[in-house]
Amino acid sequence: MPSRRSHRYVIAGIFPRAAVFAGLLFALANASAVTLAEKAKESGCVNKPMWLAGDTYRCATQSGAFSYFNVPGSDGAPLSGSTPRAPTPATFPRVDPEPQKGRDGVRRKVLAEELSAEEKLLTESRVAYADGAPPPLPEERADAEKYRTRIARLRQSVSVHEKNVEALKKELAAVK
Numbered sequence: 001m002p003s004r005r006s007h008r009y010v011i012a013g014i015f016p017r018a019a020v021f022a023g024l025l026f027a028l029a030n031a032s033a034v035t036l037a038e039k040a041k042e043s044g045c046v047n048k049p050m051w052l053a054g055d056t057y058r059c060a061t062q063s064g065a066f067s068y069f070n071v072p073g074s075d076g077a078p079l080s081g082s083t084p085r086a087p088t089p090a091t092f093p094r095v096d097p098e099p100q101k102g103r104d105g106v107r108r109k110v111l112a113e114e115l116s117a118e119e120k121l122l123t124e125s126r127v128a129y130a131d132g133a134p135p136p137l138p139e140e141r142a143d144a145e146k147y148r149t150r151i152a153r154l155r156q157s158v159s160v161h162e163k164n165v166e167a168l169k170k171e172l173a174a175v176k
Helices: 004-014 016-032 036-043 097-132 144-174
Strands: 050-053 056-060 066-070
Touching: 036 056, 036 066, 097 144
Parallel strands: none
Antiparallel strands: 050 056, 056 066
């Protein structure tokens, strides 16, 4: 009795297109067997994906943007712990587009002003930090611990301002 391997070659020799077709079917079957966890990782999710509808899910990425993806073959059931969004009731108050555009414009302006001020504070903090080697103050020359404490405070200040600038830029990018 021939082995499976030799049998496969015989079929491929007799029906070359069938072998290619079978290979494609196998690849498609494996491609659709992607799990939700694999798709979430592939999409760069930093939180648990939320089921939207059918086989569509949404999650947040590290940049703060949302990633939408499908999981073929999923049963469409929501993940445990997440619930699908209910439709908005017809009686729910709605904001007209024009006032909303005005509010978004004001928000954008305030965020831009905050970003400008935070960037200025970051620049000042970096100058004071002087790449971790600011000159010691007169009272710090005799006490090395005071000097180390001040450097740690300055380093923390630079870090806080960098994070604030990053967060403000994300917020500005999210404003419609």
